[in-house]
Amino acid sequence: xxxxxxxxxxxxxxxxxxxxxxxxxxxxxxxxxxxxxxxxxxxxxxxxxxxxxxxxxxxxxxxxxxxxxxxxxxxxxxxxxxxxxxxxxxxxxxxxxxxxxxxxxxxxxxxxxxxxxxxxxxxxxxxxxxxxxxxxxxxxxxxxxxxxxxxxxxxxxxxxxxxxxxxxxxxxxxxxxxxxxxxxxxxxxxxxxxxxxxxxxxxxxxxxxxxxxxxxxxxxxxxxxxxxxxxxxxxxxxxxxxxxxxxxxxxxxxxxxxxxxxxxxxxxxxxxxxxxxxxxxxxxxxxxxxxxxxxxxxxxxxxxxxxxxxxxxxxxxxxxxxxxxxxxxxxxxxxxxxxxxxxxxxxxxxxxxxxxxxxxxxxxxxxxxxxxxxxxxxxxxxxxxxxxxxxxx
Ligand SMILES: Nc1nc2c(c(=O)[nH]1)N[C@H]1C(S)=C(S)[C@@H](COP(=O)(O)O)O[C@H]1N2
Ligand SMILES: [Mo]
Numbered sequence: 394x395x396x397x398x399x400x401x402x403x404x405x406x407x408x409x410x411x412x413x414x415x416x417x418x419x420x421x422x423x424x425x426x427x428x429x430x431x432x433x434x435x436x437x438x439x440x441x442x443x444x445x446x447x448x449x450x451x452x453x454x455x456x457x458x459x460x461x462x463x464x465x466x467x468x469x470x471x472x473x474x475x476x477x478x479x480x481x482x483x484x485x486x487x488x489x490x491x492x493x494x495x496x497x498x499x500x501x502x503x504x505x506x507x508x509x510x511x512x513x514x515x516x517x518x519x520x521x522x523x524x525x526x527x528x529x530x531x532x533x534x535x536x537x538x539x540x541x542x543x544x545x546x547x548x549x550x551x552x553x554x555x556x557x558x559x560x561x562x563x564x565x566x567x568x569x570x571x572x573x574x575x576x577x578x579x580x581x582x583x584x585x586x587x588x589x590x591x592x593x594x595x596x597x598x599x600x601x602x603x604x605x606x607x608x609x610x611x612x613x614x615x616x617x618x619x620x621x622x623x624x625x626x627x628x629x630x631x632x633x634x635x636x637x638x639x640x641x642x643x644x645x646x647x648x649x650x651x652x653x654x655x656x657x658x659x660x661x662x663x664x665x666x667x668x669x670x671x672x673x674x675x676x677x678x679x680x681x682x683x684x685x686x687x688x689x690x691x692x693x694x695x696x697x698x699x700x701x702x703x704x705x706x707x708x709x710x711x712x713x714x715x716x717x718x719x720x721x722x723x724x725x726x727x728x729x730x731x732x733x734x735x736x737x738x739x740x741x742x743x744x745x746x747x748x749x750x751x752x753x754x755x756x757x758x759x760x761x762x763x764x765x766x767x768x769x770x771x772x773x774x775x776x777x778x779x780x781x782x783x784x785x786x
Contacts, residue, residue, distance in 0.1 A: 435685050477584060496551055522654075523772065558642055562584065654773050678694055
């Protein structure tokens with residue numbers, strides 16, 4: 394895919410979509426992008442957005458409006474934002490990350506201490522496990538994160554042999570009712586999530602302070618957050634203040650209760666209803682833009698995965714046969730980043746059409762239909778095929 398240097402075409406896209414007046418930053422040009430609108434390219438309108446679709450329902454929550462995506466990276470002011478206790482007040486100057494528990498040397502680190510370590514960049518996209526067609530796939534985003542490997546900080550602290558579980562706390566907290574048998578306790582809880590020893594000490598999780606080359610904003614968890622590549626969003630603890638190393642499993646609300654999936658699975662030949670934790674992302678593709686030019690239309694979309702490479706993407710027009718789409722080779726080099734696909738749709742007739750895409754990963758896992766997921770009772774981890782309605786002409 395070509396590098397995007399054409400600011401005016403980006404402005405043209407935003408204008409056609411009616412977003413020109415929103416003050417969207419043209420300075421944040423991505424490294425590569427959906428091909429800029431050429432002369433004669435016309436953006437086809439999606440007719441499936443509900444009238445109630447509101448990308449910013451509150452000042453703290455935000456949904457990505459896919460119609461504004463013109464590149465593979467989501468700008469910071471449009472990256473989705475989701476949190477359970479609102480935005481905490483964090484004093485950036487006084488900020489310290491504490492590392493304690495089963496370590497040889499407990500640490501108290503400032504952001505500068507972290508920045509003096511060897512910084513690396515990682516392209517990683519993620520979605521909230523609650524993302525689905527209902528939210529028009531807008532609880533998702535993709536960016537380039539800058540920080541240090543979690544492992545480097547843990548090595549500095551020296552992890553003890555008996556350490557099993559690594560708990561990450563955010564600065565945000567709220568009152569929670571905790572039920573135990575016949576009793577209920579109302580107690581202040583901090584947002585917390587954990588990783589196993591093997592995962593925490595693997596090379597991949599990162600402690601990051603920047604998105605797309607700029608400091609995290611409060612929406613993304615400033616000044617520091619955890620990024621667990623390939624996992625659903627909930628693993629990426631924002632406003633990170635504490636890492637606590639222990640030998641017991643961590644059973645916090647957002648680890649074991651809210652983020653679990655209830656589904657019927659065939660186990661040794663019998664259906665059993667099982668609850669599983671929300672962990673790695675399930676392969677998903679969605680169509681995000683359709684443009685027409687003369688007698689042809691181009692369909693563009695994204696693929697999200699847990700890092701497993703994507704074998705193929707197919708597109709289906711008006712219930713016809715599945716046709717192969719092309720996966721952009723530049724986006725493929727980032728294991729955990731979104732992949733861009735495109736499909737040329739010849740001679741679309743004016744009027745209403747139905748489009749859908751499906752991705753297949755290298756393990757042969759095919760993105761399911763909504764019907765395939767009927768045995769899934771709770772709504773998380775909905776990677777079903779996203780059926781789009783579009784109007785040509
Ligand atoms: N501290 C803290 N971190 C958090 C959350 C939260 O409520 N508090 N929400 C999680 C959830 S459910 C998601 S989907 C992602 C969203 O990340 P984003 O707001 O940067 O898109 O943050 C995760 N990290
Ligand atoms: Mo989430």
